[in-house]
Amino acid sequence: xxxxxxxxxxxxxxxxxxxxxxxxxxxxxxxxxxxxxxxxxxxxxxxxxxxxxxxxxxxxxxxxxxxxxxxxxxxxxxxxxxxxxxxxxxxxxxxxxxxxxxxxxxxxxxxxxxxxxxxxxxxxxxxxxxxxxxxxxxxxxxxxxxxxxxxxxxxxxxxxxxxxxxxxxxxxxxxxxxxxxxxxxxxxxxxxxxxxxxxxxxxxxxxxxxxxxxxxxxxxxxxxxxxxxxxxxxxxxxxxxxxxxxxxxxxxxxxxxxxxxxxxxxxxxxxxxxxxxxxxxxxxxxxxxxxxxxxxxxxxxxxxxxxxxxxxxxxxxxxxxxxxxxxxxxxxxxxxxxxxxxxxxxxxxxxxxxxxxxxxxxxxxxx
Ligand SMILES: C[S@@+](CC[C@H](N)C(=O)[O-])C[C@H]1O[C@@H](n2cnc3c(N)ncnc32)[C@H](O)[C@@H]1O
Numbered sequence: 001x002x003x004x005x006x007x008x009x010x011x012x013x014x015x016x017x018x019x020x021x022x023x024x025x026x027x028x029x030x031x032x033x034x035x036x037x038x039x040x041x042x043x044x045x046x047x048x049x050x051x052x053x054x055x056x057x058x059x060x061x062x063x064x065x066x067x068x069x070x071x072x073x074x075x076x077x078x079x080x081x082x083x084x085x086x087x088x089x090x091x092x093x094x095x096x097x098x099x100x101x102x103x104x105x106x107x108x109x110x111x112x113x114x115x116x117x118x119x120x121x122x123x124x125x126x127x128x129x130x131x132x133x134x135x136x137x138x139x140x141x142x143x144x145x146x147x148x149x150x151x152x153x154x155x156x157x158x159x160x161x162x163x164x165x166x167x168x169x170x171x172x173x174x175x176x177x178x179x180x181x182x183x184x185x186x187x188x189x190x191x192x193x194x195x196x197x198x199x200x201x202x203x204x205x206x207x208x209x210x211x212x213x214x215x216x217x218x219x220x221x222x223x224x225x226x227x228x229x230x231x232x233x234x235x236x237x238x239x240x241x242x243x244x245x246x247x248x249x250x251x252x253x254x255x256x257x258x259x260x261x262x263x264x265x266x267x268x269x270x271x272x273x274x275x276x277x278x279x280x281x282x283x284x285x286x287x288x289x290x291x292x293x294x295x296x297x298x299x300x301x302x303x304x305x306x307x308x309x310x311x312x313x314x315x316x317x318x319x320x321x322x323x324x325x326x327x328x329x330x331x332x333x334x335x336x337x338x339x340x341x342x343x344x345x346x347x348x349x350x351x352x353x354x355x356x357x358x359x360x361x362x363x364x365x366x367x
Pocket of ligand 1: 165166169180207208209210211212213214228229230231234250251252253267268269270273274275
């Protein structure tokens with residue numbers, strides 16, 4: 001795009017921003033709540049029952065900002081918090097009946113407004129407009145979060161961000177191998193393989209396989225591999241490296257593998273990205289044969305919040321006792337959590353923080 005096009009685009013964008021700002025003020029006045037509260041209500045409605053962590057990720061807000069927004073909504077009776085039934089570190093958030101009513105009012109007002117707007121645009125252009133917005137939002141969220149070090153993001157920009165873990169990894173797929181080398185080295189997978197005591201010709205699943213860091217090590221040790229990841233873009237990079245590899249797109253909560261299929265399951269730097277770690281561990285245990293081993297390498301608990309912002313981490317590492325309980329609750333035996341003996345390292349984009357986090361290796365056997 002040349003400078004002239006950029007300038008025209010920015011001009012129309014400014015007009016659009018002003019229109020949106022006026023519209024939002026008007027709608028918010030009608031429902032009597034603030035703009036961030038109205039966004040939170042709409043997000044909660046879309047997600048149904050959700051956790052604070054999930055909601056803060058979805059809205060691109062840090063947990064404390066989101067907590068304040070939710071506190072306000074709880075006080076006025078639109079949202080309620082409940083303890084999570086299976087994860088004591090989480091709190092579930094739902095809309096109250098009054099919250100659902102307010103949400104409905106916001107939706108009706110917005111639907112009516114946009115329905116009138118679209119009436120003045122030819123029908124055949126409607127799909128194009130939606131697709132253009134999707135492309136633009138995808139490109140803008142990718143630009144902000146991918147490796148490049150940008151100037152700090154404003155709260156307003158954060159409010160508007162909606163980036164899933166999947167789109168983050170879709171965006172970094174082409175650079176992941178380079179990024180990964182800065183985070184940790186081959187010795188992490190060597191430790192995982194030694195812990196599992198891998199044998200050639202056995203079948204392993206690499207969950208959250210990404211571009212194939214663990215898969216590569218398994219193949220070179222003579223194992224067969226099923227590589228699973230939510231991100232098609234990461235899997236595309238992986239596929240190009242290994243001829244005929246069994247690659248499957250799938251998510252933590254329902255892995256695309258039948259019960260009792262594989263001899264080993266590996267997951268490196270995956271657990272801190274999933275929504276529900278205990279459920280993800282149960283799902284990995286499900287696909288293991290009797291005698292099979294699960295080996296997870298991930299981060300010990302830490303307080304480097306920039307990793308959530310810049311690398312889309314969902315959990316700030318884990319307590320080893322929690323991981324042990326999750327393995328045990330998944331029915332695994334001989335559960336052990338040890339040190340890999342290596343740290344995961346990363347510097348924040350603005351140069352103010354430098355993370356050095358110890359890595360654990362957790363293992364358990366299905367008996
Ligand atoms: C930090 S990368 C690690 C990739 C690879 N294991 C490695 O060591 O290089 C995390 C990977 O987990 C995948 N992932 C994150 N959340 C997931 C989920 N809920 N279901 C499936 N895959 C997920 C991401 O797409 C990404 O490829």
